[in-house]
Amino acid sequence: MPDSLVIKNLNASIGDRPILKDFSLTVPKGEVHAIMGPNGTGKSTLSKVLAGHPDYTVQSGEAFIDGEQIIGLEPDVIARAGLFLAFQYPSEIPGVTIANFIRAAIVARQAKGAPFDAKAYYNELYAKMDALKMDRKFTSRFVNEGFSGGEKKRCEILQLMMLKPKYAVLDETDSGLDIDALRIVSEGVNAMRGPDTGFLVITHYQRLLDYIVPDRVHIMWDGRIVHSGGKELALELEEKGYDWVKQDLAKA
Amino acid sequence: MSAVASAPAGVLDVALQSAETAAFRAQDWFAVLRQQGWHTFQSLPMPTRDNEKWRFSDARTLSLDGYAPAPAPTPAQAADLIARSRLISDAAGLIVHVDGHCVLKPTLSAELVAQGVVFESLEDAVRARPALLQEHLLKHPVLLGGDKFAALHRAWLRAGYVLHVPKGVEVKQPFVSVTWTLTDGVAVFPHALIIAGERATADIHDFHLSAKADQRALAISAVDIHAGTGSQVRRLAVQAWGSATQSFQIDNTCGGRDAVISSVNAAVGSRRARLENTVRIDGPGADVSLYGISVASGEQEFDQRTLQVHAAGHAKSDLLFKNALLGKARTIFSGLIKVAPDAQRTDAYQTNRNLLLSPDAEADSLPGLEIEANDVKCSHGATTGQIDPAELFYLRARGIPLAVAQELLAQGFLEEVLAKVGHEEAAAAVREMLRLKFHQA
Numbered sequence: 009m010p011d012s013l014v015i016k017n018l019n020a021s022i023g024d025r026p027i028l029k030d031f032s033l034t035v036p037k038g039e040v041h042a043i044m045g046p047n048g049t050g051k052s053t054l055s056k057v058l059a060g061h062p063d064y065t066v067q068s069g070e071a072f073i074d075g076e077q078i079i080g081l082e083p084d085v086i087a088r089a090g091l092f093l094a095f096q097y098p099s100e101i102p103g104v105t106i107a108n109f110i111r112a113a114i115v116a117r118q119a120k121g122a123p124f125d126a127k128a129y130y131n132e133l134y135a136k137m138d139a140l141k142m143d144r145k146f147t148s149r150f151v152n153e154g155f156s157g158g159e160k161k162r163c164e165i166l167q168l169m170m171l172k173p174k175y176a177v178l179d180e181t182d183s184g185l186d187i188d189a190l191r192i193v194s195e196g197v198n199a200m201r202g203p204d205t206g207f208l209v210i211t212h213y214q215r216l217l218d219y220i221v222p223d224r225v226h227i228m229w230d231g232r233i234v235h236s237g238g239k240e241l242a243l244e245l246e247e248k249g250y251d252w253v254k255q256d257l258a259k260a
Numbered sequence: 261m262s263a264v265a266s267a268p269a270g271v272l273d274v275a276l277q278s279a280e281t282a283a284f285r286a287q288d289w290f291a292v293l294r295q296q297g298w299h300t301f302q303s304l305p306m307p308t309r310d311n312e313k314w315r316f317s318d319a320r321t322l323s324l325d326g327y328a329p330a331p332a333p334t335p336a337q338a339a340d341l342i343a344r345s346r347l348i349s350d351a352a353g354l355i356v357h358v359d360g361h362c363v364l365k366p367t368l369s370a371e372l373v374a375q376g377v378v379f380e381s382l383e384d385a386v387r388a389r390p391a392l393l394q395e396h397l398l399k400h401p402v403l404l405g406g407d408k409f410a411a412l413h414r415a416w417l418r419a420g421y422v423l424h425v426p427k428g429v430e431v432k433q434p435f436v437s438v439t440w441t442l443t444d445g446v447a448v449f450p451h452a453l454i455i456a457g458e459r460a461t462a463d464i465h466d467f468h469l470s471a472k473a474d475q476r477a478l479a480i481s482a483v484d485i486h487a488g489t490g491s492q493v494r495r496l497a498v499q500a501w502g503s504a505t506q507s508f509q510i511d512n513t514c515g516g517r518d519a520v521i522s523s524v525n526a527a528v529g530s531r532r533a534r535l536e537n538t539v540r541i542d543g544p545g546a547d548v549s550l551y552g553i554s555v556a557s558g559e560q561e562f563d564q565r566t567l568q569v570h571a572a573g574h575a576k577s578d579l580l581f582k583n584a585l586l587g588k589a590r591t592i593f594s595g596l597i598k599v600a601p602d603a604q605r606t607d608a609y610q611t612n613r614n615l616l617l618s619p620d621a622e623a624d625s626l627p628g629l630e631i632e633a634n635d636v637k638c639s640h641g642a643t644t645g646q647i648d649p650a651e652l653f654y655l656r657a658r659g660i661p662l663a664v665a666q667e668l669l670a671q672g673f674l675e676e677v678l679a680k681v682g683h684e685e686a687a688a689a690v691r692e693m694l695r696l697k698f699h700q701a
Contacts, residue, residue, distance in 0.1 A: 059657050062649070087659035099654040103672025112668055113658040150672070167658060 010075050011037040013091075013175040013206055018069030018079070020057045027053040029231035031069070033208075035175065040207040042217055044242060045228035046250040051210045052096060054228075055179040059093040060086045073174055088117055090174030094164040094181050101151035106163065107133065109151050110170050117171075136169045140196050157184030158193075165196040175206045182216035194219030214246040229253050270328030271447040271478065274298070277415055280329070289394055290386050290417075297414025304408040313405025316592045316624045317534065317563045322506075324412070327478035330359040330443035337442060338363040341471060345438035347689050348465055352433035353379045358440045358471075360419040360448045366435075375429045382420040382451055392424060396455055400484055400512035404536035404565040409508040413449045413480040420451030423464065427457035427488070434463040434496075434683060441470045441477040441501065452483040456491035456519075464495040465686050468507070470529065473700075475502020479530075482510040487519040489543060494522045496681055500693055501529035503558070509535045517543025517572075524681050526690045527554040527562055528697050534563040541603075544574040552581030553677040553690075555670075555697035556589035556621070566595040568608055573633070576607040582677050583614045584670045585621035586698070594626040597640065601632040610640040615647070615673050617666060667698045 013035040020028040027050045035041045045051055057064045058071055060083035071079050078086045087093075101109065110133065115124055134144055140162045152160050161181055168176055178197070182190055197207065197220050209220055217225070217239065225241040226233045234257040235241070245252070270276070277298055284291045309319040333341070338356075342364050345356045353366030362381040372379075378389070385393055398417075402410040423435050439450045456462050468481065479501055487493045493513075501507050507530040515521050527533055539548050548568070556562045568577040583591040593612040614623035625642035647669050655665035674694055681687040 061653060082662070083653060083656040084659050084661050084665070087657055093657050095654065095657075099648070099651045101651055101654065101669070101672055103675030104668050108668070109655070109658070112655075112660050112664060116659045116661060116664065150675075171658065 012072075012074070013208065014072040015058070016070045018057065018071060019067040020053065020064050020069075021067065022053065022064055027231055028057060031232045033226065033233055035206045035208050037074070037174065037206045038203040039223040040201060040209060040220060041224045041226060042209045042211060042222040042242065043226050043228050043233075044211060044214070044245055046253065047212065049228050050231040051228055052179055055093055055177045055210060058086070058091060058177060059083055084116065087173075092168050092171055092173035092176040094168055094176065094178045096180040096183060098152050098160045098164055100153045102153055104151050105148050106151055106166075107147040110167060113167070113171055133170065136166055139169075139199065140166055141192055142166065158186060158189030161185055161189065161193050162196075165193050169196060169200060173205065175208065176200075177208045177210065179210045180212065181209070182211055182213060190216065190219060214242045217242045227253055227257060229257060270326065271412065271416060272324060276329070280416070280418065284386065287386050287390065289390060293398065294415055294417055297411050297417065301408060301411035301415050304411060306408060307405060311405060313565065315594065315626065318532065318561055321532070324478065327445055327447035329416070330446040332361040333358045333363065333442055341440050341442065345440075345467075347438070347467060348434055348436045348683070348685055350433045350685070351436040352431050354436045354438070355379065355381060355421050356438045356440070357419050357448075357450060359442050359446045360450070362419065372431065376426040377429060377431065378422060378424040379435050380422060382422055382453070383418055385422040389422070392455070393422065393453070396484065396486055397453055398482075398484065400514065400538070400540075402510060402536070403538055404567055406508055406510050406534065406536045409480050410482065410510050413451070413482050413510070416447070416449040417451055419449060420453070422453045422455075423462065424455045425457060425460040425462040428459050429457070430461035432461070432463070434465045434686070436465045436467070438467045438469060439481075441475050441479065441505065444476050447478040448481075450479070450481045452481075454483065454485045454493065454495070456487050456493045458488045459490040460488065461492040462494070463683070464493070465683070466495065466497045468497070468499050468501055468529070470500070470502030470505065473502055474504050476504035477501060479505055479507040481507070483512070485511075485513040485521070487513065487515045487521050489516040490518045491516070492520045494682055496524045496683070496686055496690070497526070498690060498693070499525070499527040499529055499533055499535070501533070503529065503531060505530045507533045509533070511535070511537040513539045513548070515539065515541050515543065515546040515548055518545035519543065520547045522549040522551075522680065522682070524551045524553065524677060526693070527552070528693050530560065532561040532563070534565070536565045538567040538569065539577060540569040540571060541575045541577060542571050544572045546572070546575040548575075548577040549680065550577070550579040551677045551680050552583075553674050553694070554583045554591065555586065555674070555694045556583060556591055557586040557697050557700065558589060559587070560589045562589070562591045564591065564593045566593075566610070568595075568597045568610065570597070570599045570603040570606045570608060573602060573604040573606055575603070577609070579610040580677065581612045582674055583623060584617060584674060585614060585623055586617050588618070588620045590622045590624070592624045592626070593642070594628075595640065596628040596630065597638055599631040599633045599636055599638065603633050604635040606633060606636040606638065608636070608638045612642040613673075614644040615670060616644060617647070617670055670698065671695065
């Protein structure tokens with residue numbers, strides 16, 4: 009499928025422990041899909057495996073970005089191919105400013121030796137920071153160092169908006185956010201929704217999906233998708249709780 | 261390689277050294293000082309590895325053979341290097357040396373001259389200000405093992421500068437000294453004598469550079485800083501000699517009551533570079549910060565020895581040395597905090613952090629405390645590690661290639677110290693020198 013993020017029969021483990029078990033999912037470009045599931049079911053592992061994290065081993069399966077196979081590629085190659093992972097716990101990078109960090113990421117996407125338009129870059133950076141209600145002083149702050157939970161997540165969304173990936177995986181972006189920050193972050197994501205981008209929103213709680221309304225909701229259990237539906241599925245899950253997943257859906 | 265035995269030449273040649281001393285016939289005291297240096301040099305053995313003060317350093321390859329003073333550069337060479345010395349646009353004054361010869365004397369503003377500020381070549385000061393120099397020149401003991409090299413420095417003392425900012429004078433712009441080596445095999449002995457009077461403020465930038473990247477030379481430099489009561493002295497020293505240079509740098513600082521002293525030693529150059537940095541706090545209330553920063557690559561050895569002496573109480577000293585290592589580089593950090601019995605209420609800290617960017621690099625750390633007072637806060641710590649894999653993954657997940665990500669993280673590691681330079685243009689110049697090391701490695 010040319011215009012989709014396609015994950016096919018993915019089996020992955022950390023050490024000897026299998027986590028993803030024949031995981032399959034397709035996210036067409038232009039759609040927002042949510043993955044919900046209890047803790048420990050492999051949601052974060054999925055995001056890290058897609059991004060090429062070296063701690064995980066893929067036994068079998070494939071993943072494609074618009075037809076390009078990404079499993080086994082280096083993390084920076086996957087990112088440049090068009091996948092963006094918004095981290096649940098973004099690292100603090102002492103001594104590297106946000107402006108230099110995002111600049112390096114953009115330069116890495118340019119043709120080698122191509123000139124960098126610093127003026128256009130800062131104009132765009134400032135506009136997006138304004139949209140995310142981030143103080144412009146943040147450009148000279150070190151990445152995530154001393155940031156509150158909300159500031160870290162806004163910084164992730166800023167990077168997402170600047171790098172304009174084909175597909176974005178948002179890993180528990182709502183964790184650690186108060187309602188104001190949640191609204192701002194969601195507005196940022198919603199502003200990016202459109203035919204050019206697909207989203208995979210991973211969350212434990214239904215709350216985020218009030219703000220980022222998904223086209224499809226998938227329920228994950230024990231390393232694979234056990235049930236899929238429309239946006240109303242999130243509400244049903246909220247109502248019935250994860251015991252419903254364990255007792256009814258997991259057997260399916 | 262020639263096996264033919266040769267007579268001692270160059271800096272080990274007594275006739276050559278005496279001939280240069282003869283030029284100071286009219287400055288008897290200075291000629292005597294040089295002669296004392298020569299005799300001390302002759303009487304001391306070369307250091308060996310079993311000497312505790314040289315532990316871990318590659319003492320076997322120490323050699324002073326084959327280095328000689330060089331004649332003054334041609335006017336064209338001097339003009340070229342003077343042009344390359346204009347690194348700091350708001351300098352209060354600039355002095356430039358090439359191969360030990362002063363090729364640009366500082367021009368101070370009329371205001372600074374009227375305030376009694378002195379910034380001139382050591383040679384001029386020896387002739388013009390014997391009283392000031394006899395009181396301050398080479399008065400600090402050499403405590404960290406480099407006695408023999410310090411003695412040779414004294415024996416050949418001539419190049420360098422004197423900065424005197426008198427009582428109550430505050431100079432915000434930096435005094436800048438740029439010292440070049442140009443001739444292959446040259447020996448240089450640059451000296452800096454910095455005297456800040458009571459409540460005086462001075463900012464100094466010292467650049468040690470070579471005309472070409474692979475310059476072979478011997479450089480034995482020394483700085484003596486006398487920071488008077490309530491003075492504020494900030495110094496940046498940049499060691500960027502050519503890659504075939506052996507360098508020895510002996511820094512001594514004395515801080516009086518309530519003096520605020522900050523120094524940043526940045527190192528990128530030399531085949532081997534040894535820094536001996538001693539600070540002695542003589543007055544209560546003094547606040548001393550010592551920073552070091554380096555990128556060592558190839559087969560470079562950076563040997564850092566530091567000593568924080570608290571002779572007076574109620575004072576603070578804080579040290580942070582950070583090294584990033586590439587290739588087969590080695591760094592040695594050996595630091596000691598000494599607190600005298602009556603130096604109560606001392607705050608003294610010492611931290612050494614090394615970032616290994618290659619499996620073949622090696623960083624040794626020898627922190628030490630000798631505390632004779634009982635009411636003090638002292639600590640030391642050393643860490644040596646590699647790039648944090650989580651940080652590396654985060655950068656790569658943004659599309660930044662591995663090598664670029666490693667370089668960004670290493671630069672970020674060093675940025676903490678660069679922020680202490682306190683002068684944007686100077687920090688940018690140092691940042692660029694550090695950055696270049698990643699691309700030469």
